[in-house]
Amino acid sequence: IMKANERELLDYFPNETFIPAHWHRSLEIAYLGGIEAVLQVGEKQIDIQDGFTLINSKEVHSIIGKRIEKNAQCIILLFSYDFLKNNFEQFDQVSFDIMKLNKHKIDFKKIVDKLLCSYESNDPYKNMKCNSLLFEMIHFLFSKCQEEEISIQLHNKKEAIEMLDYVHSNYAQELSLQDVANYFHMSKEHFSRKFHEYLGTTFKDYLCSYRLYQAYDDVIHSDESIQDISDKHGFTSVKSFIQFFSRKYHETPLKYRKNINN
Structure with missing residues (x-):
């Protein structure tokens, strides 16, 4: 509790x-x-x-x-x-x-x-x-509170977990939709449909959100440079990291760090 x-x-x-x-x-x-x-x-x-x-x-x-x-x-x-x-x-x-x-x-x-x-x-x-x-x-x-029918089949639940675990284990590397689809022996289109069905979002949006989620803690709880944090969490460039962060939290990472630690 x-x-x-x-x-x-x-x-x-x-x-x-x-x-x-x-x-x-x-x-x-x-x-x-x-x-x-x-x-x-x-x-x-x-x-x-x-x-x-x-x-x-x-x-x-x-x-x-x-x-x-x-x-x-x-x-x-x-x-x-x-x-x-x-x-x-x-x-x-x-x-x-x-x-x-x-x-x-x-x-x-x-x-x-x-x-x-x-x-x-x-x-x-x-x-x-x-x-x-x-x-x-x-x-x-x-x-x-029991459901009359289990809403997601056990096979689908297992496949969703496998997809998620793979992304979480490899998010900091360069990771394309084609790379992940190949790993699961699916076409890009089939993988995209399955991913959205299981997770309610696109692979690209989820990967970006997860990278940002992992980077957030380093922004507010470390003295690492924004460049190092960007590289550490798989963003293609520090510029894209700052853009994604600012869109989400309405401030640049450095300004956000200063404000939250004051």
């Missing part, structure tokens, strides 16, 4: 922040209080406002933060894949529906608040209480 307040959110996730497509084995649920965001799962976009995000295990997803209000808070819950699989053998055949969860968000938020209260308490037996509330949450999901 992780919790962030308004100040922490603004420090790490400025408005219009893009967290590029990624995946994990854990089931992830986050409460976004006083936050507007867009969750992207494949080609499906889901608007979230004062509600929950829900990411199923091994589901490729990205998120754009649109607005953070005063006194906003974010509570993130990660349910270990191994824990869920060990307790529920059919877990791989189950998928939960974010719309059903938000239909019952008031009731689910009550359990989250109880969990947070117990987690932050000085009760010497709080682990037992927290564990019981975690199981109550899981029971809630299974009883009220």
Whole structure:
């Protein structure tokens, strides 16, 4: 369980922040209080406002933060894949529906608040209480939020993860659409269609966004030159890096670094 307040959110996730497509084995649920965001799962976009995000295990997803209000808070819950699989053998055949969860968000938020209260308490037996509330949450999901049909086939999910992992492993190198299509033994056209179907964006736009996402941390948390950061993260030139960064954050990397560190 992780919790962030308004100040922490603004420090790490400025408005219009893009967290590029990624995946994990854990089931992830986050409460976004006083936050507007867009969750992207494949080609499906889901608007979230004062509600929950829900990411199923091994589901490729990205998120754009649109607005953070005063006194906003974010509570993130990660349910270990191994824990869920060990307790529920059919877990791989189950998928939960974010719309059903938000239909019952008031009731689910009550359990989250109880969990947070117990987690932050000085009760010497709080682990037992927290564990019981975690199981109550899981029971809630299974009883009220299961999807009737798993929306993405297991084969497609596996292929999406392979595409994503390849791009993440090679993004800092010169990487063309043809190179990646060749690696997956597909034509450029077929790969482009599949990539957009799985990730909801084009290969070119995703690659640029991911490079920018990786470079962002070096801009604000290091003294590296903008040229070195550009080279390190695969941009074709420092000029293109500055253009992409300025388009996204409305300032050059150097100005942005100065302002955020003052």
